[in-house]
Amino acid sequence: MSQQSSTVAPELSPQFCFNERVLRDFLRLSRSAIDDSITQNLNALITPAQAGFDPSSTAVRLTDARVKKTIEPAACQSFKDNVLFPSWQTRSDVLNYCAGVATSPDPEDPDLILRETESAKDRERVVDERLDPYSARFFPREARTESLAYLIRNERSVEQIIRARTWSLVTERCGDRSGDWEEALNRWREKKGQRSL
Template identity: 80%
Template structure:
């Protein structure tokens, strides 16, 4: 699969959002293709040695970050503009759309009647907590919009962590000094021109 294939946006519909497995799979695939393999993606941008292979370069293992090669700034910028930022934007668009779905009324909720029935039964219950202290507990079913809202909150937190980690490696290898938020916003502004 190419790197850009993971950044293609799915068709955004409420059904897509409410199918939490498909939503999670999309996010996971996009993250694994771009962010989880960021080191490999950045290494792929390095140009091979211009003077040929130097056998002494393998004599010692160099794990210190100061020995890591910097990537050509033009190649870095192209990677960020063509692969990284579009993937991040696509995921942001999906999360924003699904957040909107989660906060909208859901007339097609298949569990709506069941929840209303349970709620009516719960109001009619007579509870004697002396006989059964746990009988007063009632766990109403969560509306699918509430479940989706919780999922979106969690995924946004995950996205924040992943972007921070990815951008740390981009900073290191591409000699980038801005925050990921600022760099992404700059890219968005350039896209609108």
């Protein structure tokens, strides 16, 4: 399956995390390759001529959504073990790493001196709200670690929603009732010796 490339982790560095566009692009591309196209990925697992070709099968067009073929359990397990879970783990690793960067001190913050200067000026400012009622408003610049932490929180929420949706389709098509996605992913991690989100 060509989706193997979506599980390749980017080179993790603080610069990668602070470049929010690159971080979002990685997550978007990984999700689109696996989760957004989960129906197509699962359909690709079905072997169409497994029982041989039946000429009468072309006489009637089946448009009923309930008529879905169950995928072979071995093909489903292989897809989950080799494509789905590695992709999820890669995204978890990136989000965990960037969450660590967001909670660490950032001595290379380019706006640090500017924020400290603005803060000092704000403390020295005398405000007469009778003359200018809006002068008391001060919007300090947000540190890039705070911005990154906010982004990571949002992306983790998105990840939870996407994984739940994907897992419901996987369990429906594979006939697998082995629990929710978190349990299945944790079992896979235990087999592989990975850590969780």
